[in-house]
Amino acid sequence: MNAWLRSFPASVPSDLSSPADIARFELDHTLPGEKVTLVDMPSLGEGYQIRRESDMWTVSGGSSGLLYGVYTLIQMLLSGEDVPDLFESSPEYSLRMLDSWDNMDGTVERGYSGRSLFFENGRFAYDPERIKTLGRMMASCGLNVLCINNVNVHEPAQRLLEDYLPEAAELADFFRPFGIRLMFSVDFSRPLYHGVSTADPLDPAVRDWWADTAKRVYSMIPDLAGFLVKADSEGRPGPFTYGRNHADGANMLADALSPYGGFVVWRCFVYNCRQDWRDTTTDRPKAAWEHYAFLDGSFRDNVILQVKHGPFDFQVREPVSPLLLGMKRTKLAMELQLAQEYTGHQIDIYTMIPMWKELFEDLPAGNIMSVAAVSNLGRDLNYTGHPFAAVNLYTYGLLAWNHAVDTRTAVCRWIRLTYDFSAEDEQKLADLLLSSRRVYEQYTAPLGIGWMVNPHDHYGPNPSGYEYDLWGTYHKADRNAVGIDRTSSGTGYLCQYSDSYRRKYEDPDLCPDLYLLFYHRLPYTFRMKDGRTLIQRIYDDHFEGYEKAVRMAETIACLPFPEEDRAEIEQRMKKQLYNAKEWCDIINTFFHRLSGIDDEYGRRIYP
Ligand code: GCV
Secondary structure (H helix, E strand, O other): HHHHHOOOOOOOOOOOOOHHHHHHHHHHHHOOEEEEHHHHHEHHOOOEEEEOOOOOOEEEEEEHHHHHHHHHHHHHHHHOOOOEEEEEOOOOEEEEEEEEEEEOOOOOOOOOOOOOOEEEEEEEEOOHHHHHHHHHHHHOOOOOEEEEOOOOOOOOOOHOOOOOOOHHHHHHHHHHHHHOOEOOOOEOOHHHHOOOOOOOOOHHHHHHHHHHHHHHHHHHHOOOOOOOOOOOOOOOOOOOHHOOOHHHHHHHHHHHHHHHHHHEEEEEEOOOOOOHHHHHHHHHHHHHHHHHHHOOOOOOOOOOEEEEEOOOOOOOOOOOOHHHOOOOOOOEEEEOOOOOOOOOOOOOOOOHHHHHHHHOOOOOOOOEEEEEEEEEOOOOOOOOOOOOHHHHHHHHHHHHHOHHHHHHHHHHHHHHOOOOOHHHHHHHHHHHHHHHHHHHHHHHOOOOOOOOOOOOOOOOOOOOOOOOOOOOOOOOOOEEEEEEOOOOOOOHHHHOOOOOHHHHHOOOOEEEEEEEHHHEEEOOOOOOOOOEEHHHHHHHHHHHHHHHHHHHHHHHHHOOOOOOHHHHHHHHHHHHHHHHHHHHHHHHHHHHHHHHHOOOOOOOOOO
16 A cells, blocks of 8 residues: 555666656656656756646656656646646755654654554664655655654664664665655764763864764765754753753754754754643743744754744644744744644544644744654554545645645645545545544644643543643643633743734733633633633533534545545544543533533533
């Protein structure tokens, strides 16, 4: 099974060594009746031009641009879309990254599609055919960088650039013909394991150690995209140990990589993960800004700060991170998460592109230079566990190429490439996928509050699961009210934004409902814009979310999925229904007991 490449030949021959070779092969096998000329035009770089003259197509592009152009042409024609006589495109973001959180023991952190595609038993272990398919999947939606190992770099991945470098170089060879460059997550403290007495980024011995390491790595993998770093975050080592800041740390690595054109992608997921819940002066969403904003403009040119899209951690609804809006003099990547950690574990249907489009709407043009997403892939036969989770990878690629991509067109193209459906069935599935995020949001945590999940595993409801813990993720619900005041009169989080942004959220009467409890602490009797009370809205959303999930199951039962997908989809839908019911019961019961206020419609809160 090759995900959305079902109309493509099962495999790509191993002797094809360049993107242009792959492009020609894919064309000959998917569009044998079409006359297509490929023109090498290096000036177009990764971009391409598709031109039609009577029954002749010409695709021009630089090396990988040709491949992207060909994949686009094939997919548009296979899915019956109109291709204009002249169609030109080039990527909006230069690094379009997929970050795997794969460990070398074969597990995948927050992985819901089986074991690692790259590792097993502490070593590289992969099926070359599946690796080539992954290369095709990525290139066919425009992605160009793959980080193969978890940002939490455990043993033996800590030796990836040392003992395992030859194997890593062999893996890079598989991806190169698809225009994909590898990246590795590195452990900031590594010099300490090699006779250097410190990992202080300003120490000359440390700088030398990283410079030597980069030289060795690039001699084996000359096109490596660079290093990805999680430092001073959730127990990972970093510059704070030495009284240095993150510009000191990132710039030191950047200097080591710059002779080879490599990037340091430095994650900004830094917060106090040992917080005392009684401490009301610390508010976790403020953390990233506090650690990085003052460093704006002090990073080297080859440092990219990778910022999670929201200030917390991939919740169903979060505002766009203030760092992504405010650091104008620093290269930024927005980090998304395809792996459905808080969004249903690839059991519940959750199509992400509507959520991403909202984020991009808040992001002024030119603020970021790159996009990254935590991978949702694994060794399951269909790569993504739930067959529908593939739509997230596919549409992520299209959006990372150009965020203006039309949501419905992207989803429908994925459906057409994946299933052989009538137009009516295609629209039914598109509606279902496009509404799935809202459905999930309705039956889980209310109105932007997030975090009511089972701790650690992050699937299923647990309203107080994180409430008195160390992670800074509190809702503080009591008998009268729920939420945290993050306005200027509260924790001040909103002050990290511009005045115009702040004005939209500061007043609870004007704040959009979906963010209400993210920004405000409100009594259950608070009147929402539509006249309902807050508590009634919580009840209504949960009942409605569950009912919509029931309707999704009915739609799915009527759609003509191929046998191999049907079993997976139906079995997961059953679990989703159970999950939705459980969320609805538990969250409504929690708020009913706290508030003592009955549902206006007399529905049974808990049967
Ligand atoms: C890779 C969350 C996840 C962790 C993840 C971390 C991160 O805390 O639960 O599994 O670790 O984010 O993004 O670094």
